[in-house]
Amino acid sequence: MKQKKLVLIVLVAMATTIGGFLLASDHIDAPAVKNQTTDITDLYVFNGSDTNNLVFIGNTQGLLAPTSTAAAAFDPNTLIQFNIDNNGDNVEDLVIQAIYANGMMNFYGPVVPSMTGTRSKLEGPVTASVAVTAYGAASPAIASGASGIKVFAGPRDDPFFFDLNQYHAILGGKATSFNNPGSDTFAGTNVLGVVVEVPKSLLKSTGKLNVWLTTKKKEQ
Amino acid sequence: MKKYFLNKVIAVILIITAGFAACSKSNNSPAPTPTVYYDQADQVGRPAINTVFIPASGKDSFNTTIPTQMPGFFANDMKTSLLTLNPGYTTNLLGLTADQFIGVVSTDVLNASTTGVTSFYNGTQVLTGRTLSDDVIDVELTLVFGGPNGTENPGLTSDHVNGNDKTFLMSFPYEASPW
Numbered sequence: 001m002k003q004k005k006l007v008l009i010v011l012v013a014m015a016t017t018i019g020g021f022l023l024a025s026d027h028i029d030a031p032a033v034k035n036q037t038t039d040i041t042d043l044y045v046f047n048g049s050d051t052n053n054l055v056f057i058g059n060t061q062g063l064l065a066p067t068s069t070a071a072a073a074f075d076p077n078t079l080i081q082f083n084i085d086n087n088g089d090n091v092e093d094l095v096i097q098a099i100y101a102n103g104m105m106n107f108y109g110p111v112v113p114s115m116t117g118t119r120s121k122l123e124g125p126v127t128a129s130v131a132v133t134a135y136g137a138a139s140p141a142i143a144s145g146a147s148g149i150k151v152f153a154g155p156r157d158d159p160f161f162f163d164l165n166q167y168h169a170i171l172g173g174k175a176t177s178f179n180n181p182g183s184d185t186f187a188g189t190n191v192l193g194v195v196v197e198v199p200k201s202l203l204k205s206t207g208k209l210n211v212w213l214t215t216k217k218k219e220q
Numbered sequence: 221m222k223k224y225f226l227n228k229v230i231a232v233i234l235i236i237t238a239g240f241a242a243c244s245k246s247n248n249s250p251a252p253t254p255t256v257y258y259d260q261a262d263q264v265g266r267p268a269i270n271t272v273f274i275p276a277s278g279k280d281s282f283n284t285t286i287p288t289q290m291p292g293f294f295a296n297d298m299k300t301s302l303l304t305l306n307p308g309y310t311t312n313l314l315g316l317t318a319d320q321f322i323g324v325v326s327t328d329v330l331n332a333s334t335t336g337v338t339s340f341y342n343g344t345q346v347l348t349g350r351t352l353s354d355d356v357i358d359v360e361l362t363l364v365f366g367g368p369n370g371t372e373n374p375g376l377t378s379d380h381v382n383g384n385d386k387t388f389l390m391s392f393p394y395e396a397s398p399w
Contacts, residue, residue: 177375
């Protein structure tokens with residue numbers, strides 16, 4: 001058993017060397033997006049407090065210390081897009097887009113996109129707009145849009161939790177198991193979040209959706 | 221023949237007139253704004269798929285690959301990662317062989333139910349969404365390291381961080397205020 005564990009650790013250590021340091025959920029997951037406004041941390045999709053609605057949350061720009069959160073900002077050149085497949089072919093049938101301009105987050109959709117894949121354009125018209133909540137605001141700014149959608153954008157506590165440091169220690173051969181209790185590496189850090197709540201009737205679902213979150217950079 | 225020629229002349233005159241009309245119209249209104257396009261930089265479906273399963277050399281390209289093309293480009297690398305992380309992998313708690321497991325995770329989309337409970341995995345619901353409080357890391361560690369009963373490699377199947385460091389809100393926007 002001990003030998004088996006040792007073999008596992010050695011192999012994992014090799015994988016780490018080959019594969020680089022494993023990071024977190026999707027935080028700083030790849031060189032091109034690390035520390036960019038396009039860096040996604042997490043996607044959440046769940047029933048709203050009114051279960052007739054579905055909530056989509058896209059978080060970006062993770063690992064923000066409280067001292068650097070006020071300066072963090074959404075980027076007018078970064079399109080944040082929820083892609084929704086409602087017929088099981090993993091191609092987006094609907095999109096919800098969010099893009100920042102002059103203190104506001106503007107939302108488009110849910111709408112059938114005129115193009116699918118890695119290239120997108122704004123699929124007008126704007127269906128909701130909300131002032132980006134300032135860091136330190138007493139309460140979050142919330143807006144309602146057409147057809148009963150609700151929107152928010154601004155800094156939030158990173159909801160992701162994971163003892164990433166111990167995971168690194170295991171992969172690096174410095175530990176053989178997690179600690180109990182573990183220590184949340186993301187405790188005390190913030191993200192820039194976009195939250196959209198949508199009546200399920202707008203999603204034309206037959207019961208099951210496939211959802212993925214993308215960020216897209218404006219072509220120069 | 222002559223009539224045909226006359227028709228053609230009239231048609232040409234009509235086209236020219238229409239052209240002028242179009243020109244004068246566009247002269248009177250501002251030039252149309254060129255369409256702005258955006259190109260993909262990052263993507264995520266299920267948590268930690270790129271970070272756990274994709275080798276360093278593929279991480280950027282994984283982020284700019286559409287879901288339908290992911291299995292073709294990345295399934296082999298992902299299977300290698302799985303079997304490197306856990307050389308003793310046979311099946312997991314979902315009863316999936318390495319190929320079947322990679323078959324599921326290599327298309328990186330988050331499945332979500334619109335008719336029932338939404339949960340990443342709660343013992344009953346499997347991949348019907350992801351709530352803020354779902355312990356997705358323990359689920360993934362268990363599926364990678366835990367074997368068919370989830371009991372193998374017990375030191376590696378939970379990080380023993382079972383919840384967030386702030387309480388989520390019961391109503392919109394659900395996420396807690398920042399630190």
